[in-house]
Amino acid sequence: MLTWRLHILLAASTAFVTLANASCVKSGLPKPGVQVAAIGSDVQLVCNKMEENIHWTLNGQVLPSSLIFVAQDGYLNLTNISLEANGTYSCNRHSGVLLHSTTLLVGYRPSPPTIKCRAPSTVNFGCDWTPGRESHLPTKYSLIIHAVSSFFPKKDEIVKCLPKGTKQPYRCIFYAYIHDQTKFLVKMTAGNALGCTESNGESFIPREILKPDPPVIVNATSVDQEATKLFVEWKNPSSWVHTFDHFLEYELQFRSLRHTHFERERLNKKKRKYVIPNAEPFTLHLIQMRAKESVNYGQWSDWSPVSYVGPWNDTRIKNVFIQEDLSILPTQSKGVNETGFPINQTWDPQLLIDSHQCILNEFVMYAVVAVFGLAVCILIGLIIVMQSYHT
Ligand SMILES: *[C@@H]1O[C@H](CO)[C@@H](O)[C@H](O)[C@H]1NC(C)=O
Ligand SMILES: *[C@@H]1O[C@H](CO)[C@@H](O)[C@H](O)[C@H]1NC(C)=O
Numbered sequence: 058m059l060t061w062r063l064h065i066l067l068a069a070s071t072a073f074v075t076l077a078n079a080s081c082v083k084s085g086l087p088k089p090g091v092q093v094a095a096i097g098s099d100v101q102l103v104c105n106k107m108e109e110n111i112h113w114t115l116n117g118q119v120l121p122s123s124l125i126f127v128a129q130d131g132y133l134n135l136t137n138i139s140l141e142a143n144g145t146y147s148c149n150r151h152s153g154v155l156l157h158s159t160t161l162l163v164g165y166r167p168s169p170p171t172i173k174c175r176a177p178s179t180v181n182f183g184c185d186w187t188p189g190r191e192s193h194l195p196t197k198y199s200l201i202i203h204a205v206s207s208f209f210p211k212k213d214e215i216v217k218c219l220p221k222g223t224k225q226p227y228r229c230i231f232y233a234y235i236h237d238q239t240k241f242l243v244k245m246t247a248g249n250a251l252g253c254t255e256s257n258g259e260s261f262i263p264r265e266i267l268k269p270d271p272p273v274i275v276n277a278t279s280v281d282q283e284a285t286k287l288f289v290e291w292k293n294p295s296s297w298v299h300t301f302d303h304f305l306e307y308e309l310q311f312r313s314l315r316h317t318h319f320e321r322e323r324l325n326k327k328k329r330k331y332v333i334p335n336a337e338p339f340t341l342h343l344i345q346m347r348a349k350e351s352v353n354y355g356q357w358s359d360w361s362p363v364s365y366v367g368p369w370n371d372t373r374i375k376n377v378f379i380q381e382d383l384s385i386l387p388t389q390s391k392g393v394n395e396t397g398f399p400i401n402q403t404w405d406p407q408l409l410i411d412s413h414q415c416i417l418n419e420f421v422m423y424a425v426v427a428v429f430g431l432a433v434c435i436l437i438g439l440i441i442v443m444q445s446y447h448t
C-alpha cells in the first residue's frame with residue numbers, strides 16, 4: 058500500500074521530467090562516412106586501407122599546422138580538436154590515388170535554449186525563444202506541451218520550432234484555447250548529434266500568459282482655442298486579433314514636463330480617442346497608452362513609446378509676453394521658487410493672469426477713488442451753494 062502510494066506520488070512529481078527526458082533525443086546522427094566530435098575532444102580517423110606511406114589532406118589541402126595530430130598505420134589521431142578540424146579528410150597514396158574519405162563535423166552539444174511563453178491576443182499562443190550557444194551542428198528545437206489534467210489525460214504535444222528569420226528571439230506557435238482551465242507545462246528541447254538539452258519550463262493556464270502588445274498612438278495633438286486640452290487617438294496593436302467576445306481596454310497616462318508624477322485614466326473600450334481636459338497651459342506633455350483584455354484575462358501590455366504634445370496657446374499672447382526667451386522651456390523648478398512665487402517672469406502663464414488681475418484691481422481702485430472724490434466735490438459744492446443761498 059505504502060509503496061503503491063509512493064509510486065503514485067513519484068509518478069506525479071516526475072511525470073513531466075521523465076517525459077521531457079524521453080522526448081529529449083539526439084538529432085542529426087551521423088550517416089555513413091560522417092563522424093561527429095565535440096570541440097576539445099580527441100578523434101581517430103581510419104583509412105580503410107592498411108597501407109604504408111599514407112598521405113592525409115583536409116578539404117583537399119595539407120593538414121593545417123593548428124591541428125595536433127599523429128598519423129600512423131592507416132590511422133589519423135587528432136587531439137583537442139577545434140573548429141579548424143572540421144571538414145572532409147582524405148587519405149591518399151603518395152602517387153595521389155584516393156583511398157578513402159571521411160567527413161568530420163566539429164561542434165558542441167546543444168546548450169539550453171531560453172523560452173518565454175506569451176499570447177499577444179486570445180487566439181495566438183506561443184513561446185519566444187533564444188537558442189543557447191552556437192553548436193555549429195545541425196540542431197533541432199521542439200516545444201513539448203504537457204497538459205496536467207488528472208481526469209482526461211492528454212497526449213503531449215510536440216511542436217517543431219525553426220529558428221526562422223534574423224531577429225531573435227524566435228517565436229514558436231502552439232494551439233491553446235483561452236478559456237481552457239488546464240494547466241500546461243511547456244519546455245523546449247534542443248538536440249543534435251552530440252546530445253540533447255532542455256530549456257527552463259513554464260507552467261501556466263492559457264489565459265495567464267495573455268499580454269497584448271502596447272497600443273499605437275496615431276495622433277496626439279492640441280485642441281484649437283483650448284489652452285488646457287489635448288487630443289489623443291490610438292489603434293490596437295497589429296498583433297491583436299479581434300474576436301467577437303474579447304476586447305481591449307486602455308489606460309492613458311500623461312504628465313507635463315514640469316511634473317514627475319503621471320496622471321492615469323482608464324478609458325472606454327469602444328472608443329479609441331480621448332480629450333485630456335486638464336492639461337497645463339504652455340507646457341509640453343508626455344503621453345503613453347497601455348492595453349489589457351477587458352474581462353481581465355492576463356496582464357497589462359507594456360506602455361507605448363512616449364508621445365510629446367503641448368496644448369494650443371494664443372500665439373499673440375506668446376508674442377507679447379514670451380518674446381525671445383523660449384529657450385528657457387518650463388521645467389519643474391525654473392520660474393517658481395519653493396513657495397510657488399514666480400521668480401522668472403518671461404513665460405509663466407499664471408503671471409499673465411496675475412498681471413491682468415493687477416491691472417483690473419488698480420482700475421477698480423482708481424474708479425472707487427474717483428467716484429468717492431466726485432461725491433465729496435459735489436457735497437462741498439452743495440454746502441457752498443446752500444451757504445451762499447442763506448447769506
Ligand atoms: C591513436 O588513438 C588510438 C585510440 O585512441 C590509440 O589506441 C592509438 O594508440 C593512438 N595512436 C597514436 C600513435 O597515438
Ligand atoms: C585545447 O585547446 C584549447 C584552445 O584551442 C586550449 O585552451 C586548451 O588548453 C587545450 N587543452 C589541452 C588539454 O591541451
Ligand SMILES: *[C@@H]1O[C@H](CO)[C@@H](O)[C@H](O)[C@H]1NC(C)=O
Nearest residue numbers: 143144145160161162163193
Ligand atoms: C564542417 O564541414 C562540413 C563539411 O565540409 C560543412 O558542411 C560544415 O558547414 C562545416 N561546419 C562548420 C561549422 O564550418
Ligand SMILES: *[C@@H]1O[C@H](CO)[C@@H](O)[C@H](O)[C@H]1NC(C)=O
Nearest residue numbers: 275276277278279280288290
Ligand atoms: C489628428 O487629430 C486632429 C483632431 O481630430 C485632426 O484635425 C488631425 O488631422 C489629425 N492628424 C492626423 C495626422 O491624423
Ligand SMILES: *[C@@H]1O[C@H](CO)[C@@H](O)[C@H](O)[C@H]1NC(C)=O
Nearest residue numbers: 339340341367369370371375
Ligand atoms: C505655442 O504653440 C506653438 C504652436 O502652436 C508652439 O510652437 C509653441 O512652442 C507654443 N508655446 C508654448 C510656450 O507652449
Ligand SMILES: *[C@@H]1O[C@H](CO)[C@@H](O)[C@H](O)[C@H]1NC(C)=O
Nearest residue numbers: 393394395396397398399400
Ligand atoms: C520666494 O519668493 C518670494 C518673493 O520674492 C519671497 O518672499 C520668498 O521668501 C521666496 N521663498 C524662497 C524659499 O526663496
Ligand SMILES: *[C@@H]1O[C@H](CO)[C@@H](O)[C@H](O)[C@H]1NC(C)=O
Nearest residue numbers: 382385391392400401402403
Ligand atoms: C529668466 O531666466 C533666464 C535664465 O534662467 C534669464 O536669462 C533671464 O534673464 C530671466 N528673466 C528675468 C526677467 O528674470
